[in-house]
Amino acid sequence: MNWEDSIPAIAIAHAVPAAEPAMDSDQFAAFYERTSRQLWAYLARTSGDPALADDLMQESYIRFLGAGYPGGGDVASRSYLFRIGTNLLRDHWRRKRTVPLEDLPPERSAARDLSGQTESRLTLTPALARLRPRDRQLLWLAHAENYSHREIAEITGLATPSIRLLLFRARRQMAKLLKEGA
Amino acid sequence: MIRNCSQLAEVRQALNSGHWPQAVAPELRAHAAGCNRCTQEILITQHLFAAKASAITAFQTEALPPAPALLWWRAQLCRRDSALAQAARPIAAAQLFAIAITIAAAIGLIATHWGSIVSHASNIPAPSFSASAFVALLGNWGLAPLVLATTLVAALGGVALYLSTDRH
Numbered sequence: 001m002n003w004e005d006s007i008p009a010i011a012i013a014h015a016v017p018a019a020e021p022a023m024d025s026d027q028f029a030a031f032y033e034r035t036s037r038q039l040w041a042y043l044a045r046t047s048g049d050p051a052l053a054d055d056l057m058q059e060s061y062i063r064f065l066g067a068g069y070p071g072g073g074d075v076a077s078r079s080y081l082f083r084i085g086t087n088l089l090r091d092h093w094r095r096k097r098t099v100p101l102e103d104l105p106p107e108r109s110a111a112r113d114l115s116g117q118t119e120s121r122l123t124l125t126p127a128l129a130r131l132r133p134r135d136r137q138l139l140w141l142a143h144a145e146n147y148s149h150r151e152i153a154e155i156t157g158l159a160t161p162s163i164r165l166l167l168f169r170a171r172r173q174m175a176k177l178l179k180e181g182a
Numbered sequence: 183m184i185r186n187c188s189q190l191a192e193v194r195q196a197l198n199s200g201h202w203p204q205a206v207a208p209e210l211r212a213h214a215a216g217c218n219r220c221t222q223e224i225l226i227t228q229h230l231f232a233a234k235a236s237a238i239t240a241f242q243t244e245a246l247p248p249a250p251a252l253l254w255w256r257a258q259l260c261r262r263d264s265a266l267a268q269a270a271r272p273i274a275a276a277q278l279f280a281i282a283i284t285i286a287a288a289i290g291l292i293a294t295h296w297g298s299i300v301s302h303a304s305n306i307p308a309p310s311f312s313a314s315a316f317v318a319l320l321g322n323w324g325l326a327p328l329v330l331a332t333t334l335v336a337a338l339g340g341v342a343l344y345l346s347t348d349r350h
Contacts (some may be wrong), residue, residue: 025254030199041237065257125233144230147197175222
């Protein structure tokens, strides 16, 4: 007996031709192996919440598979995955409060980090914690992931010309914070 | 003012390849020491690289990532569910259409035979208190209570159908 037969909904769904999946199981396992650490690090470091990063990472992969293959090879798939993760993170922040992302005070989004010492390895560094969430995202994508301005614009949904200015400001602020910390 | 440095690309490449600072030319290091933009780049990139490395270590040692096979299986379930919902949509529409036709036919039938219904009800003997009261009510209000009741049933039927779908 096939395991799928034990779940009626799945058995019925066999009759319904679904769209082709983005990848087969083995391809996805290899892609997951190549990208999961980076995606989790991005989500954990920009949100300051490892548990949230766990949830959003899972949801990102499920949506990635459900959306179909974006084309453009591994690089495009990876930035598409980061785009999904960024959108999920933004949705999470928006659900929690109604003010725009750029107006969020940094200490609120990082509140969970500053409270505990035990998760210090998983949470934000003091300099990152004092930045606005969007600035953290931009700096992470530009410096830790080495994405170009155009790729960052695609991932964050911002206009390419404004990335340069936003990154300039975020970089200046972070450098100041790091120097103060040092 | 946003200013870029002509040697920033070189510094960035050295940072990304892990060659900074040991495996770069002394001239580049000397330049970076005196260049505000390059100093900023080095400071931030090294800080974020360290943060990324510690996060990756934490992911490997402390986080509980799901197996990729499980995620793939869950994604397939979601795809099948959405495909199933898409396929079931015309069936639900047909059911609604059938209900609407039935209700319209019932109303039409009652409307065409209304006269005979009223005369038949009025011929019922006196002890049937409720029937005579109903006839009196219909005589005063016409078809209004019937239409109201039918509308109510149709509306409740729609709500029941909506709530009985899988999604709810």
